[in-house]
Amino acid sequence: MNIKPDFSKNANMAETAPAFLSVWDMHAYYGESYIVQGVSFNVHEGEILALLGRNGAGKTSTLRSIARIGSPLVTQGEIWLDHQPLHKMASHEAACSGLGLVPEDRRIIPGLTVEENLELAQIAPPVGWSLERLYDLFPRLGERRKQEGVTLSGGEQQMLAIARALARDIKVLLLDEPYEGLAPVIVDEIEKTLMHIKSQGMTTILVEQNAVRALELADRAVILDTGGIVFDGTAAEVLENDELRAEYLAI
Ligand SMILES: Nc1ncnc2c1ncn2[C@@H]1O[C@H](COP(=O)(O)OP(=O)(O)OP(=O)(O)O)[C@@H](O)[C@H]1O
């Protein structure tokens, strides 16, 4: 089992990192509170990485740091996406550089239909994900394209939030607790969609309280505890390790 990624031979990851997304020595603060305490990990192209840990471990803060969603979080560290140093870009530039965060509260825009929510996110002209392709992926959204987004069911709103991230023509999908509050049958549907998106080459970081479901879907896992990484390895290793699950995931 590989506890903590070994970057010791590789002080400057830009030169040699084989990973698609590299997070290197990330620190983040809310005012005086030191929350993300030197987190480093790699995500390979096309994989699903489960980012796990107990409540308050720093999962959301880590996702926000990667997505460069600043205020009130102050971050420091390196983020390399497809050889691009996101940490050196202005935040508005980084926001268009290929990371799509789907926040826990989904942030569907009130007063806009499903289609308008998607159109607002879409880059012009759409490169990868046209509206038709998104509706093929989420037929429920196609059926409800003229319905106001905020009147959708919880599961449909989650689908819209994911579709909206894809519409921005992203390279990495960052999902913060996508299954929260959803019935198992809807979770099944979202899982199938995530597998389909993966088969199209998408790279995903999945933060989830439902660790077993996340591990069953994921290729690899990183476990956070009080703002630091305590495990970096395969999802299967976590599923097989009762001690690790009991200590850091309470399952
Ligand atoms: N806006 C904020 N201001 C100050 N402290 C914050 C803020 N947001 C989060 N924190 C603190 O940062 C720590 C990590 O929170 P974070 O939301 O990243 O954890 P998490 O792993 O996502 O937890 P959960 O599983 O409950 O979603 C917690 O101690 C939390 O209280």
Ligand SMILES: [Mg+2]
């Ligand atoms: Mg969280």
